[in-house]
Amino acid sequence: MYMNESDEKKSFGEYIRRKRLEAGLTQKELAGQLFVTESTVSKWERGLSYPDVSMVTAICAALRITEHEFFAACDDDQARLQELAAKRWRRMVTGTRRFFAAGYAIALVTCFICDLAVFHALDWFWIVLTSIGLGFCFTNLPFLVRKNKLAVCLGGASGCLILLLLSCWLYAGGWWIGGGIAITAVCLVLPWGWWALWRFYGKHLLPLGMAALTVWVFFLLTVIWAFTGGDWLLSLGFPLAAAGAGFLWAGFAVVYWMPAGPWLKGGVAALLASFATPVINGLCNRLLEDTGGPRFLDYFSVGAMLARRDAGELSWVNVLIFQLMLACSLAAIAVGAAAEIRRRNK
Numbered sequence: 001m002y003m004n005e006s007d008e009k010k011s012f013g014e015y016i017r018r019k020r021l022e023a024g025l026t027q028k029e030l031a032g033q034l035f036v037t038e039s040t041v042s043k044w045e046r047g048l049s050y051p052d053v054s055m056v057t058a059i060c061a062a063l064r065i066t067e068h069e070f071f072a073a074c075d076d077d078q079a080r081l082q083e084l085a086a087k088r089w090r091r092m093v094t095g096t097r098r099f100f101a102a103g104y105a106i107a108l109v110t111c112f113i114c115d116l117a118v119f120h121a122l123d124w125f126w127i128v129l130t131s132i133g134l135g136f137c138f139t140n141l142p143f144l145v146r147k148n149k150l151a152v153c154l155g156g157a158s159g160c161l162i163l164l165l166l167s168c169w170l171y172a173g174g175w176w177i178g179g180g181i182a183i184t185a186v187c188l189v190l191p192w193g194w195w196a197l198w199r200f201y202g203k204h205l206l207p208l209g210m211a212a213l214t215v216w217v218f219f220l221l222t223v224i225w226a227f228t229g230g231d232w233l234l235s236l237g238f239p240l241a242a243a244g245a246g247f248l249w250a251g252f253a254v255v256y257w258m259p260a261g262p263w264l265k266g267g268v269a270a271l272l273a274s275f276a277t278p279v280i281n282g283l284c285n286r287l288l289e290d291t292g293g294p295r296f297l298d299y300f301s302v303g304a305m306l307a308r309r310d311a312g313e314l315s316w317v318n319v320l321i322f323q324l325m326l327a328c329s330l331a332a333i334a335v336g337a338a339a340e341i342r343r344r345n346k
Helices: 005-022 025-035 038-045 053-063 067-072 077-119 123-137 149-172 177-201 205-228 230-255 262-287 302-310 317-346
Strands: none
Touching: 005 038, 005 053, 025 038, 025 053, 053 067, 077 123, 123 149, 149 177, 177 205, 205 230, 230 262, 262 317, 302 317
């Protein structure tokens, strides 16, 4: 129903009056805050005039309403609920940050006093300090940094992790520190590589990130082998890593590139994931001495699964999980294929 100007002024005036009362203000008090006369406020509420547009911001602040609510002359309940939820979230985040900060402070003071009082030296305290520093980089530092937040937090965490290793080495001693720092440095290459791709390239992030992950796994295995020795790298490490990477890339290709709906994509990805267990376990049986685990064909046999269960072998659980995953993935593929057929026939 169309409202004439008189009705609009009356509705606006009633809204202003209601919000003034909700704010606990008299006409005189509101007029004092807005530097107008009490009669001016009275005219607004009686629908005799509108406030000047230059006063909108001040009126909204005094009545604790938004400018949208002012011009619409009604409460925006959805916006108020969102604002309330945002305030609750901010309070929860602030409370969590303070909780962690207080916990870190209490732990540091307590450990400092105990280390000096009991051992008359500061030795294992440095392990606690660097550990807390590492935690601080994830829980509190992101809220303190304004620019380049990811790089600063990642850099702080990397430095604290290296210092933690050095603190452990100073306390425990030994020749493991070289390998430990090298392996830790290699582990840090992955998040820093992902950050560099995101920061300086910004295109095809998911495929490039997957490629970086694949190369990193083989690099990490090589560094570990360099410090541990043995003949396992080419005979066991690389083949198993290649098999795992093959399944990972296959699943990624299905989800990222396959032109199909979510049901069909999910079903094919689940099918690949279900086959990863028998294939990789079968590869382990071939590369290692026979571990007594299920053969590849055993995963498809309910009888073989029940026989292993009756014999008290825990490996029957792997067979059961595979069969359940296989059934679910095939069902998802059937549903997805039907949906694709319907979509393409439209």
